[in-house]
Amino acid sequence: MKRILGIFIILSMAFGLFAEDKLKIAVLQFKKNDSDSQYIAGQLMKRDFKSILKKSDKYELIKQKKTDEAVKKSGYTNLMAADKADILSIGDAIGADIMIWGNVKTKSHEKFVITSKILSKKTGEIKVQSHEVTSKSKDRKAVLKKEIIDILEKFSTGAIDNQKNLGLAAFDSRNWADAAAAFERVYELDNQNIDAIFYLTQSYYMLGQYEKSIEFAEKGIAAEPENKEYYIFKARSFEKNDDLEQAAEAYKKAYEVCGEIALLEKTVNILVENEETEALLELADSILETDENNLIALTAAANTHYDLEDYESAIPYLEKAVELDEENEALQKKLAKSYSKTDRLDAAIENYKSVLASNPKNIKTRFYLANAYRANEQLKEALNEFKELQRLDPENPKVYQGLADAAIALNKFETAAEYASVAKDKNPSGYEGYLLLAVVYEKKGYGIYNNYITLESDIEAGKQNATLYGEKLDKLIAKRDNLKAKANATFKKSISYLNQAAKQTDKPNIMKKIKTQKARVKELVKQTKAGQF
Incomplete structure (x- = not known):
């Protein structure tokens, strides 16, 4: 009996039953080939x-009376001579998923040969099987259970x-539509088929x-909860639908499954981009x-508290x-500013100077000191420390970034x-x-623009009190227009550097800064x- 139930389950998968559905089977006709086979038929x-089938859930x-009426209406008296389209038409009329028909002939006094045809509506394929039975009901049913159901199993496989x-x-050829259609048919035949679920997730x-x-990603997660790919495609799909909260949650699940840092970064970036500060802090x-040295989480928490101007809370994370990230100048600057905002910067500076007194070549501490001076608006001191770092570590681009920043201030x-050009190179x-170059050219443009505004004001005043006229006025107007054009070109150069900077990063906080500056x-x-004018 266990074998029979197992075969029935396979039959279910083969013809696309969901758990709550029943597969409808119609026995259309079994014709006798001789008078002795009439009883068996x-x-x-x-x-x-x-x-x-009666004990199967x-x-x-399908009730035989209903089936007989449909067969009679078709006009066929011998279905073995009917073609597939006619059989499918009968099946459609009664809502059948599988149609079975055939004939019976006598082999000997106690033995008979049953020839069965089985047609699946879903696949359109027909299987034919002949099997020998006796007139004994028990033996005959045992053969039917084994032979008929087994052929359906082979049929479905x-x-x-x-x-x-x-x-x-189709999938390998990147023909996504055909791949989806084929795997949908697999899924109809077997709604537990993990290959179908996997490739449908990706194809769609x-x-x-x-x-x-x-x-389909959710079906895959239910079947294979440790497979990160389902979470990733689920997250990407939510991203495409602009449901960033759900996307972040799915990326987080993927990270929890496999521990890949890139997935955690993706989660954090989405939350930052969507300004979900509460969710971001909770995640971090x-x-x-469980992982106190997780740099992604530390940085996320530090930046979030810092951006909220909660410097006291930001400091331990920073x-x-x-x-952990000794060369991250941006974090050093934020730490220095946080110290300054909480009246701890002077003490920090004295501490850094004390360390350097005993070890002047300590590059890490000198970076801390330079950034602390910068945060404390001690610009000349900051510039001097960065120049010393240039001597100690001439190939480090962060040194030139610090020099450029101090020079801008x-x-x-x-x-x-x-300095910014060296840092870039x-x-x-x-x-x-x-x-940094974008900032330089914006500020240079401002200077030129301010000169233009001043000259424009002077020209208007001179015109009103009649002190400017003739060639002198014309020269000043030309100078004014030249300043305006120069300011415009300088601002455009700033935008070109901002565009290039945007191509070089995908960090949400930097992208946000670039977007604001560009506007x-x-x-x-x-x-x-x-x-x-």
């Missing part, structure tokens, strides 16, 4: 299949393999059908409970993050541009050098456009 139609035998091969070939994503991709703290724009894949400079470009 009659038992097949009336009792044998009904007995086999997976299958439903072949159909699944065929569709799977078609799907894989590539087709841009994100809801369907999420649907939950990770740090201190730990700086300890001192309004030494030409010097700042030189020493780290061509980084965004920092480009961003500001674009407005200045507009104001200095030729003919704009």
Whole structure:
């Protein structure tokens, strides 16, 4: 009996039953080939299949009266001569998923040969099987259980393999529509088939059908909860649908499954981009409970508290993050500013100076001191420390970034541009050098623009009190227009560096900074456009 139930389960998968559905089977006709086989044919139609299927919660035998009426209406008296389209038409009329028909002939006094045809509506394939039975009901039913159901098992397996091969070939050829169609047929035959679920998740994503991709990703997660790919495609689909909260949660699950840092970074970046500060802090703290040195979580918490101007809360995260990422100048600056905002910076500076007194070549501490001076607006001291770092570590692009930043604060724009260019050249894949050059040219543009505004005011005043006229007025107007054009070109150069910086990073906080600066400079470009007064 266990074997029979197992076969029935396979039959269910083969023909696409969901757990709550029953597969509808119709026994259309078994014709007698001689008078001795009449009894066997009659038992097949009336009792044998009904007995086999009656205890199954997976299958439903369509009532014989209903089936007989449909066969009669078709006009066929011998279905063995009917073609597939006619059989399918009868099946459609009564809502059958599988149609079984055949004939019976006598082999000897006690032995008979049953020839059965089985047609699946879902696959359109027909299987034919002949088997020998006796007139004894028990023996006959045992043969039917074994032979008929086994052929359905083989039938389904072949159909699944065929569709799977078609799907894989289409998928490898990046023909996502055909791949989805083939694996949908596999899924109809076997709704537990993990290959179908896996490839449907991906194919629907590539087709841009994100809801369907999420649907199959969730089925995959239920079947294989440790497979990160389902969480990743689920997250990507949510991203495409602009449901960033759900996307972040899915990336977090993927990270929890495999521990890949890139997935955690993706989660943090989404939360930062979506300004989900509460969720971001909750995520960071939950990770740090089990991994206190997780730099991604430390940095996320530090930056979030810092951006909220909660410097007191930011400091412990920043201190730990700086300890783990010693060369991260941005974190050092934030730590220095946080010290300054909490009246701890002077003490920190004295501490750094004390360390350097005993070890002047301690590059890490000298970076801390330089950034602390910068945060404390001690610009000349900051510049001097960065120059010492240039001597100690001349190939480090962060040294030149610090030099450029200090020079900008001192309004030494030409010097700042030189240092920023060196920083860019020493780290061509980084965004920092480009961003510093963008700041330099924005500030240079401001200076030129201010001169233009002053000269414009002087010209208007001179025209009103009649002190400016003739050639002198013309020269000043030309000078004014030249300043305006120069300011415009300088602002445009700033935007070009911002565009390049944006290509070099995907960090949400940096992208946000670039976006804000770009909007500001674009407005200045507009104001200095030729003919704009």
